[in-house]
Amino acid sequence: MKVLKFGGTSVGSADRIKKVAALISNGEAKVVVLSAMSGTTNSLVQIANYLFEKKNDLAAQLIEGLRSQYFDVVMELFTKEESQEIVKELINSHFDFLQGFTQDSFTIHEEKAVLAQGELISTALLHYYLKEQGISSCLLRALQFMRIDKDLEPDHFYIKENLNRLLNENEGEQLFITQGFICRNTYGEIDNLKRGGSDYTASLIGVALEANEVQIWTDIDGMHNNDPRVVDETNPIKQLSFDEAAELAYFGAKILHPSSILPAKNANIPVRLKSTLSPDSPGTLITKEADGRGVKAIAAKDGISAIKINSGRMLLAYGFLRKVFEIFELYTTPIDMITTSEVAVSVTVDDATQLSNIQQELEKYGAVEIDSGQTIICVVGDFIKKEKGMAADILDKFRNIPIRMISYGGSNHNISFLINTSDKELALKSLNELLSLIHI
Numbered sequence: 001m002k003v004l005k006f007g008g009t010s011v012g013s014a015d016r017i018k019k020v021a022a023l024i025s026n027g028e029a030k031v032v033v034l035s036a037m038s039g040t041t042n043s044l045v046q047i048a049n050y051l052f053e054k055k056n057d058l059a060a061q062l063i064e065g066l067r068s069q070y071f072d073v074v075m076e077l078f079t080k081e082e083s084q085e086i087v088k089e090l091i092n093s094h095f096d097f098l099q100g101f102t103q104d105s106f107t108i109h110e111e112k113a114v115l116a117q118g119e120l121i122s123t124a125l126l127h128y129y130l131k132e133q134g135i136s137s138c139l140l141r142a143l144q145f146m147r148i149d150k151d152l153e154p155d156h157f158y159i160k161e162n163l164n165r166l167l168n169e170n171e172g173e174q175l176f177i178t179q180g181f182i183c184r185n186t187y188g189e190i191d192n193l194k195r196g197g198s199d200y201t202a203s204l205i206g207v208a209l210e211a212n213e214v215q216i217w218t219d220i221d222g223m224h225n226n227d228p229r230v231v232d233e234t235n236p237i238k239q240l241s242f243d244e245a246a247e248l249a250y251f252g253a254k255i256l257h258p259s260s261i262l263p264a265k266n267a268n269i270p271v272r273l274k275s276t277l278s279p280d281s282p283g284t285l286i287t288k289e290a291d292g293r294g295v296k297a298i299a300a301k302d303g304i305s306a307i308k309i310n311s312g313r314m315l316l317a318y319g320f321l322r323k324v325f326e327i328f329e330l331y332t333t334p335i336d337m338i339t340t341s342e343v344a345v346s347v348t349v350d351d352a353t354q355l356s357n358i359q360q361e362l363e364k365y366g367a368v369e370i371d372s373g374q375t376i377i378c379v380v381g382d383f384i385k386k387e388k389g390m391a392a393d394i395l396d397k398f399r400n401i402p403i404r405m406i407s408y409g410g411s412n413h414n415i416s417f418l419i420n421t422s423d424k425e426l427a428l429k430s431l432n433e434l435l436s437l438i439h440i
């Protein structure tokens with residue numbers, strides 16, 4: 001069994017949906033995970049925002065605009081009048097549901113239901129299109145098997161039990177289609193796996209079904225060795241280890257949801273990144289092994305805040321770091337980077353929502369300084385196998401860039417730098433020269 005996930009651009013038009021149908025209809029057993037058509041989730045977020053702000057007229061306008069865009073897709077995708085009518089009715093049921101919120105109160109629980117509509121529609125479109133083409137497929141409802149627990153972590157046991165039950169109920173079917181991103185929470189309410197979460201859905205399904213491969217199909221031919229949105233000359237990487245891929249995804253390589261690699265790593269399921277725009281390109285294969293060629297890739301994560309706690313003699317007293325970490329735990333804020341000295345400790349966070357509470361608590365232990373507008377530059381590779389001088393080569397590329405923090409040695413495959421976001425482009429471009437020298 002294989003799991004294939006197609007992102008928003010890959011199902012972004014009638015034409016693209018037809019291409020996906022062609023790619024998946026080869027008779028091999030597979031589960032196909034779809035995102036919403038590109039732009040839809042952003043529009044749904046906007047609709048929810050209008051509803052929160054009680055700008056119900058604007059929400060209603062946006063809902064109708066989206067409804068008519070989907071009608072255009074239906075007319076282009078389906079040729080038989082009968083299927084056009086059935087699918088239009090289905091589209092209407094989703095948009096009438098959304099319109100219902102413009103007449104009623106709106107809370108955070110309803111917001112999740114609004115955001116879920118994109119994936120529900122895209123999967124229905126593909127399923128009915130396959131049907132019109134005479135290709136049998138089974139629509140699996142993610143809300144019947146995908147679930148997160150009270151800590152917002154996937155409930156692996158529930159997912160495995162229910163997914164296998166649904167597959168067994170449809171024995172003999174080879175092609176299963178399901179929604180990425182959406183799930184239920186521990187209270188049974190509609191929830192989601194956070195933006196970009198369809199990749200995560202795919203790896204969770206891969207683990208639950210003990211799949212032999214998870215494929216993430218997107219609009220680029222694999223994980224590139226630098227951020228293609230910032231740097232012109234980037235290249236796809238043929239092979240990455242799970243750890244390298246996880247570091248890149250976590251530190252800004254948008255091609256993968258940050259949580260999507262860990263489940264695959266734990267179950268040792270290869271993950272392949274492929275492009276629907278150039279399906280014959282090899283893409284990137286992510287497996288257990290690293291191929292040990294020095295610097296492999298660079299990624300950048302914006303929106304970081306650095307927090308420095310100056311605590312003099314208290315710092316190296318045992319128990320001090322525990323107290324600091326407990327404050328972050330109390331406010332459920334993960335720490336990304338950490339550096340220490342005799343008199344101070346600096347950490348970074350990407351979630352600033354609880355920062356003022358955290359600051360207040362930390363001030364009990366020393367003077368606290370906060371810098372926002374920071375970016376982590378993450379250099380990934382297999383540094384242990386490389387001859388000496390690697391760190392010096394990398395540092396040299398920061399000759400003209402002020403560095404706020406450096407983290408080296410936490411693992412064998414990552415060196416991270418914290419810099420001002422205004423210096424990001426310069427850093428990525430100057431590190432790219434190093435890549436082209438070292439990376440063949």
Ligand code: ADP
Binds near residue numbers: 217218224
């Ligand atoms: P999808 O909608 O298919 O999930 P995403 O937009 O989430 O696609 O991810 C693909 C995009 O990720 C690419 O178009 C590219 O701009 C961006 N990206 C950022 N960093 C990288 C990288 N290192 N390698 C490849 N793509 C990257």
Ligand code: ASP
Binds near residue numbers: 194196
């Ligand atoms: N549709 C969701 C989003 O835009 C999930 C995904 O595309 O992975 O974030």
Ligand code: MG
Binds near residue numbers: 007196254255256257
């Ligand atoms: Mg994505």
